[in-house]
Amino acid sequence: MHYVVIDFVVRDNSGGILSILQDVNKFARRHSGDFFTFVVGTENLVVPAPNINVILRHDLQRSYTKRLFFDFFGGAKFINSLHADVVISLQNTAVLGLNVPEMLYVHQPLPFEKNYRFSFFKKSERKMAFYQHFVGSIIKMNLRLFHNGAITVQTHWMKKELKHYTRQQIFVTRPSIDRSDYSGQVLGKKSKNFFFPSTAMIYKNHQNLIEAYKSLPEKIKAEYNLILTISKDEYTKLYKKTEDDPHIKFYGRIPRSEVLTILSHSILVFPSKIETLGLPLIEGMILQRQIAASDISPVIEVTEGYDSVTYFNPDDRDSISSALLKVLQMNLSKRKFEDSYKNGWQAFFDNVGAIKDEK
Template identity: 35%
Template sequence: MRIVVSDYAATPTSGGTYSILEDFYNDVLQNDLGNEWIFILAGRYFPTSDNVKIVIREDLKKSKFKKLLFELGTGRRFINRYRPDVFISLQNISTVGVKSKIKITYLHQSIPFYREHRFSFFKSQERKVAMYQRLVGKVIKYSLSKEQPVTIVQTEWMKKAVVQQTRLSPARVLKVSPKVPFIDDGKYYANQRHAFFFPATAYVYKNHRLILDAIQELKRQGYDDFTVSLTLTPQQLPDAHNNVELLGFIPRQQVLKMYEDHVLIFPSYIESYGLPMLEAAQKADLILAADIPITHEVLAGYSNVYYFDYRDPAALAELMRKVLVGDLQSDLQPIKLTYQNESVLQTVQQVIKKKSGE
């Protein structure tokens, strides 16, 4: 069976999207020797084998217009040259017109399905998000409605949103929690009272501004003996003040280390899953999280999370104050991962098996 995978949008600097590709590719390379795999990527990022090949389309990564044209028009001819039995898109859009019996799309971009706030092209900090929400989102929804692929999402919230906003039936949308690295090193939260941490990129919906406003509220109340560490640079957050430590990008092992003696703040109001919350919860970390459906879904049953209105800096400041004075402490009980999460490859193999038997 010949399987063609499209993910030219992912590069080593693209964060979580590249992690999804890297994990999937390595899984295929090591654990599927019986099928022929062709990956359409922006670069030769991985080794190949007798049955796993890479086709490079760096040009599609460089031009948004060319990418759009590929997904809605020229891509069908390029991909159909390989006569795929299965076509998989790991980049949210199901390329229109691909001739394959089985089509699968991994949908990890939640911005187009977020309706509580309409981002503006006229605000510089919102422009890129507005493009995803209002332009790329239309292409995603159109492609899913037209091509009717089996679509993999990460949360129940996302499944409901996809069913409501596309013509996909619930049977075609699979909710599969991403494979969460299991952390079992015996090191748990040390009930640190004066150090907070939020590992996130600089997108406006990550809500760093709320943290800065909460810090100002705490300082007005006379609290100043604390730090908040962020994985941003001075260029990304030029108005950060003395209580903010800007770390820039740090490797995952350092992120995991930070959870041991920092309280996690998670003010983001748009998420596909929110992996940092589960990483921290496995160390019994105290978590202050935005009160949105995904945080409740991901942290269901966890005893050390406290929720706040992501639009209200005073609400976050009050929880931070309670941490500072010792009113909020971890009970040192890590989250219990009760579900059996599977790899993307395992999900794909199950879909192929089921569809091949139809």
Template identity: 30%
Template sequence: MDAIIVNATALKSGGGLTILRQFIGALPEDGNEYVAFIHRSVTVSDAGKNLRIIRTDVTAPHKRIWWDVAGLKRWLKKNSIRPVAAISLQNTGFRVPGKCPGYIYYHQPLPLYINRWSLLKKTERTTWFYKNIYPLYIRLFLNSRTEIFVQLTFLKEAFSARFRFPEEKIHVVFPEVNIPAVKNVYNCPVDNNCLNLFYPVSGEVYKNHDILFRALASIDDRPERKTALYLTIDEKGLKKPDLKNVTFVFLGPLSHDNVLWLYSKVDALVFPSYIETLGLPLIEAAAAGLPILVSDLPYAHEVLTDYSGAEYIDYKDHTKWAEAILRLQVTKGTKFVAYKSVRRDSWEEFFSVIESRLQKPGRNGVIS
């Protein structure tokens, strides 16, 4: 049996799982057969008739390496499946029998940024690994038959520079972004007399929570009004200041519906992260017409092109963040025209590239 092989065994949560589910939902019934390897915990509800799903658990580092290098290839041989293309949705390639085109959907930003990390600092060991060791694994599977898909133009340029990979073999496919209607599902008190700032964030050091803490501490004694900062992380381990005129609200992880609800209640989004592939909250906040304070970096400029409500700030300068927050205290309640980015159908473009590379039978049944 001939088939397009899809490797997505590591995608079981977060943005990676979203990519997998969108991929399956967009899979065309184009005459090709697909075999997708996914994590055993993942459920999918809209798989097409031309998709065979194989569930496995190879997420442990040693199992992941074995699977990518030899295990998947062995499984295909055992089951008499001949790959006509190999698609990885999880940043690194994998080996298959024979020589066929390989495609990697790349969405890991850490190797592409210039920031340095220390192996000696507990909070930076994971980022150090992705910056210094993970690229070696990425390189292992790059060859003349490989093509790359990334979400933004700056990632295309950065990937090409980092891995000395030809830009003409890197495709930019802006991800599908669906923003559902806001539901009244959350019961979080929001004081309309305060300036309410929102940062939907995880706990990584590069999310740069500390710059907001320092900025708010520096203006605590001269507020135009009290300020509340809502964060979607737990307080444990964070060094927040004890302030008179600022309230920190640590919400912990929230459902997407609850995040959207908060966009409808707060005054502004603050987003000082200095490492991102996309920054989905930027699109969601812009769609709500919110003022946005964001790091002055390429990802933000590209995502928020033409949005009038964004202010770009040096992610290392807490005084600039403080000044911008003071301006928001004066202009509280300002809204901008809701932003709708005009993008092509990214998955249609993705599958179009792959289809154009597939070998097709000629008139005499000969593969051309």
């Protein structure tokens, strides 16, 4: 089978969405009997193989106007010329007008978030407001016009939200977790820190977490530092204030292997206001850590049934600080984490094959 995979938005610093492309690339390399054409906007993101062809479209990454025209009008001619059996779009919008079925992967939650509205009037929120309101309206319009294929999301919460905009079939499939990444980690270590691994986005809610942490008794802060994977400069840029509490450690970007090592002896704190999946939550459960997390729908869904988690209101600093005190009294999880989505990418491609066969 010939798959055409479209992801010309992703860059080499794109975090979670880059991981999705890399996972699909790994799947392609393992399935040498099929042929894959990747249409991307940045060089060296796709590892080559005899069954993999890469087409670079820098122009579509550099110009949002060109991308819109490609998705809604002109792109079908180009993609159809590649003679795919099925097309996979990993970038939240489908290429409309294709003559073969398409699997659309929607992983951007901002357009569907109702509990938090970003403002164009706040400088720190303008970028997110643009994605939530302008890009969000484009994604929703694209969903309404997409009629040839199916959609994949990572949570049932997203599936419920997307049903307001499309009648296409929606699959819930989470990315598979590579357990080999955890092979060197020792379970059962005593917690030494509070740890929040994340990027520097306003909706990650670092300020409320920091203020809640600072309200804890000095004795507790001396024993449990708060470790963040953003820099001091990033925090200052986001919130227009500096932070010099000696118990708060700004590590900046660190390798994933180091994230897992720190997490293996820490309490995971997850104050994010908006999420699709929340990979650190799954990582924390695999390592059987105590977790204090936001009481938003995606987080509750992902951690359902876990035996060492407590929730808080991410907008209420008192609620966060109370949860931090509560989680200190909780034991490490005694359950071995069972990933019900352990064959996630195989299931994804099974679904892709199914829509091709239906056609």
